[in-house]
Amino acid sequence: MSALLHALRQSVLFTTKTPDEIAGLLAKINYRIREFKENEIIFSINQPADTLGIILEGSVDVKKDFLSGKVITVTTRGQFDLLADAAMFAGTQYYPGTLFACKPSRIFLLHRKYLLQLFTLDQAIMLNFLCSVSNRMLALNQKIEILSLSSIQSKIAHFLITESQTRRSKVITLPFSKKAWAEHLNVSRTSLSRELKQLAAADLISFHNRTIHINQLDKLNELLTEQ
Numbered sequence: 556m557s558a559l560l561h562a563l564r565q566s567v568l569f570t571t572k573t574p575d576e577i578a579g580l581l582a583k584i585n586y587r588i589r590e591f592k593e594n595e596i597i598f599s600i601n602q603p604a605d606t607l608g609i610i611l612e613g614s615v616d617v618k619k620d621f622l623s624g625k626v627i628t629v630t631t632r633g634q635f636d637l638l639a640d641a642a643m644f645a646g647t648q649y650y651p652g653t654l655f656a657c658k659p660s661r662i663f664l665l666h667r668k669y670l671l672q673l674f675t676l677d678q679a680i681m682l683n684f685l686c687s688v689s690n691r692m693l694a695l696n697q698k699i700e701i702l703s704l705s706s707i708q709s710k711i712a713h714f715l716i717t718e719s720q721t722r723r724s725k726v727i728t729l730p731f732s733k734k735a736w737a738e739h740l741n742v743s744r745t746s747l748s749r750e751l752k753q754l755a756a757a758d759l760i761s762f763h764n765r766t767i768h769i770n771q772l773d774k775l776n777e778l779l780t781e782q
Contacts, residue, residue, distance in 0.1 A: 559588070562611045563663065565635040567687045571679045580676055584669040591656040598639055598654045604647055605667045608638030613660025616735065619652045628738035630694065631657065631731040640684065641691045643667055702741055704779075707750045710740045712778040715760070719769055729765040 560574040569577050588611070591597055597608065597615060608615075615632045629652055632638060642650055644667075665673075674681040697717055704710045714736075718727045729736060737744040754760045759775055761768045769775065 559611070559663075562635065563609065566609045566637060567635075568609065568637060568680060568683050570683060572677075576677075580673060580680070583676060584672050585666070586669065587664040589662050589664060591660045591662060593656055593658050595656050596653060597656060597660075597662060598650045600649055600651070600653055602650055604639060604642040604645070604650045607640060607643055607665045607667070607670055608654075609663040609665075610634050610636050610638065611661040611663055613662075614657040615660060615662075616655045616657050617652050618655060626738075627741060628731075628735045629698070630739070631735050633730060637687050638662065640687050643670065698739075701739075706778070707740070707742050707746055708754060709778045710742065711747070711750060711754065712775040714740065715767065715769055716772070716775055716779070719772065725769040725772065727767045727769070729767070732765075 556578070557574070560577050563569045563577050564572065564574060572580070591613070598604075598606070600620070610632060612634060614634065615636075615638060617629045617632065619627050619629050621627070632654075638654060639650060645651075670684075674684070697713075701710050701713055704713060715727060719725055731739070733747060734744050737747040740747065751760070751762060755762060757774075759769075759771045761770060
């Protein structure tokens with residue numbers, strides 16, 4: 556139980572609560588914990604959007620299917636992140652995307668009615684939830700901005716500049732694979748690798764595996780102004 560309380564406290568939903576406070580709240584609601592194998596579906600577009608998830612262990616890809624048959628990874632969620640928070644009260648009947656476990660994962664599952672009960676029991680929980688949804692909307696706006704850019708280098712620049720501002724650092728460790736990054740930018744992995752090498756050759760960046768160093772932030776900004 557102590558491991559569960561520690562994990563939940565790392566999530567945005569319970570971040571302001573002590574372990575004892577979380578234990579008291581859990582005693583008053585119903586919840587489930589499920590284990591998922593790698594590539595197993597957690598939520599699908601055919602399921603009613605009525606359950607919130609918190610990743611206790613593992614990571615999750617959020618994918619969107621298009622009528623053309625193309626599948627795009629919208630985002631990757633890591634340990635302690637919330638799942639489907641934006642869908643809980645959106646008025647939509649089903650989840651807007653499909654969520655897959657990237658690796659073996661343990662997920663805390665909370666039905667919407669018990670989430671509402673939590674809001675009634677503790678207003679801070681509700682404020683934390685609203686903060687999470689707001690951040691998701693900001694991330695969606697960033698995604699739209701990236702898709703509006705025409706060149707691959709400008710998409711890379713936009714992503715790196717945004718991450719640098721968020722982390723207040725010129726050293727960025729990607730939270731996902733290059734394949735997932737390419738899908739996030741809506742480009743092929745081959746094209747992404749090619750353009751990264753060109754940016755490195757021009758000394759705008761340097762990189763090794765998932766770690767990227769921004770060497771010339773002003774030059775990256777120039778790539779955006781050229782659009």
